[in-house]
Amino acid sequence: MREITYAQAINEALHEEMQNDPLVVCLGEDIGVIGGNFGVTKGLLTEFGRDRVRDTPISEDAIVGLSLGAALVGVRPVAEIMFSTFLGCCMDEILNQVAAIRYMSGGQCSIPLVIRTANSLGRSGAAQHSGRTEGWIMHTPGIKVVIPSTPYDAKGLLKTAIRDPNPVIFFEHAIAYYSIKGLVPEEEYSIPLGVADIKREGKDLTIVAYSVMVKKALEAAEILAKDGIEAEVVDPRTLAPLDMETILNSVKKTHRVIVASEECETAGVCAEIGFRISNEAFDYLDMPVERVATADVPVPYSPPLEKYMMAKTEDIVGRARKLMGREE
C-alpha cells in the first residue's frame, strides 16, 4: 500500500469509475481545464475528453437539474458543487426534485447520481464559504449522505456511491484534501454504504465523529490516553444510511458518549445521533449524551473568531473529562 492524499484518493476513484463505465460523466464549475477549484478532478479532461468532463457556467441549479435529468435517462453523472454552502443555490433541485422524483412517481425510475461537494470550515472563508451542510441533506429523505474522513474511506465510498442507483451527496472537506494522507491499496476495492468504522478502540468512552472531526477525535483520544482514559472513536462514514448498530454497540461497552460534528449545535446531526443513543441505549448510559459542535452563528472570517466558534480537539477532551468525572 502507498500513502496518498484525500484529494488523490477521490481523483483515483473518479478515474477508475469513468474507466469502468462509459456512462459515468463529470460536470461542474472549473472541473475540466484546471482540474477543479481544489484540484480534485485533475487529469479527467485529458483522459476522457470534453463530452464526459464538462466545465459548466456558474449555474448550480442547472448543474443539479441537468444531472438529475441525465440520470433519469440512464447516464451516471457525478456533479461537483464547489463549496457545500453553494448547495443553497440549488436547494430546490435537491429537495423538491432529486429527493422526490422516484418516490413521487411510485418508484418508476432510478437516479444514479452523485453530487460531490466540499465542506470547508476553518479556512477563513467566512459565512458563505465555510460549509458543513450535511445535516440539511440528512434531513431530506430520498438522498444518501456520505462523508468520509480518510483517503481509504473516500476512495472506497465514492466508488460505491457512483455505482449506486440512488442519489448520493458526497461531502468532502477542503482542509482534508491535502492535509490528510493515508494508506490506500492499489488494488480494486470498495466500501459499502451504511457501515461505520471504529477508528480507535477503547473501553472508557465513545466519541462518534465524522469527516475532519475524526482527526480531532483521534487527537483527543491521544491526550486522554495520557490520563489513563481509553476513548473509542466511531466514524459512521455515511449519515444516510446510518449504522446505528455499531454506534450502539460501542456505547453499550463504554457507557459514555460524545457526538462530535463541525455543524451548528442546533437541530443537527449530533442531535439526531444523540437522540437515538438516548432512546435506544438509555439503560446503558452512565452519563447524558454529550455534544461537541460549532456555535450557532454564521461562520466569522477573522482567525481568532473562527477558531473560537469551531469544534476543537480541546473541546472533545474537556467534554470527555467531564463525562469521566475528571473535570479540573
Next chain:
Amino acid sequence: MVPNKEKPGKAVGTHKATLNKEKNAELYESMLRIRRFEEAAIDIFSAGKIPGFIHSYIGEEAIAAGVCGALEPTDQITGTHRGHGHCLAKGMHMDRMMAELCGKATGYNKGKGGSMHIADFSKGVLGCNGIVAGGVGLATGAAWGNQIKGNNKVVACFLGDAAMNRGPFHEAVNMASIWSLPIVYVVEANGWGISFSTKDAIHLTDLSERAKAYGIPGVNVDGYDVLAVYEVALAAITRARESQGPSLLVCNAPRMRGHEEGDSQSYRPKEDIEKAKANDPLRRYRTILLSGEILGEKELKVIEERVDAEVKTALQFANESPFPIPEEALQDLFVEEV
C-alpha cells in the same frame, strides 16, 4: 418555423401546414380527450372525490396536442402543475390518471404523486412538476443524457409564462444553448401567474424575444391554433433532432378558467375571461375541420363517442379502485440493491 442563427427571436411560423385527414383526426381526438377528461375531473373534484387541488388544462389543449402530435413515441416530455393535458397528449391512459387524481393504488404513481406529479416513464413522460420551472432543469438534463447516449430522442419541456421569470429557466436554457441540446421549450403563455398578470410580470409584448438572450430561435404562436402549434413544434423538434440545438416556442393561450379549481378570479376583468372562452380552441378546430371538409359530422361523432366512453370507463375505474394500503407510504424511496 425558420431557424435563424443571425436573428434569433425572429423566427416565425408559416402556418401553411397541410395535414392529412388521419393526422387531423388524431389532433382533434387528442384535444378532445384532454377537454373531456378535465371536465370529468372538475366534476368529481367538486363532488369531493379528489383530495388536494387540480389545475385545469382547459383552453390549453391545442398546445399539448400540437406539440406531442409532432413528437415521436420514444421522445420525452416534462409537464407542469397544469399537466394533465401533457400526459394525455403523450398517450397516457385516462383510467390510471383519474385513479392517481383520486389517490388510488392503481394510479400511475400508486397514489404518491397526485394531479401535479403524474409520470409514466415508459411513455417518456418524465413527470409533471409542482414547482414552477421545476421540470426545466430535469428536461434539459434528459436532453443532455440523450445527447450523450446518441439515441436521437428529443425532449419537449412544457412550462408556463410565469416560469420564465424563475432562475432555473435561465440557467437551464443557457446550458441547452451552449451545449446545443436536443430540446424544445414550450411556453404556455396563459397570461397569468395565479393572480399576477404576465403584462405586469414581464416587460415584453413578445415573450419569444427572450430567446435572443440565449442565442436560440424563438417563435410566437397562437396557442389556440393546433395546426399552427403543430407546425412550429415540428420545425423545432426536427431542428433539435438534427443536432441544431434548442428552441423556444411561446404559445399564447389565455387561461379559460381559474388558476386552480375554486379560484373565483376576482383579480381578473370579466371581459378577459369571456374573450378567452369565446375563442375556445376546441370549438374553433371543430369548425375548421367541418368547414374545410376535412372531417364530417359523422366522423367527428365517432371520435366524440369514443372519447366519452373512455372518460366513463376511467371514472368507473378510479371509483372502483382501492386506496393504497397505508404501509405503502414507506415504499419506493430508494432502489433496493440486489
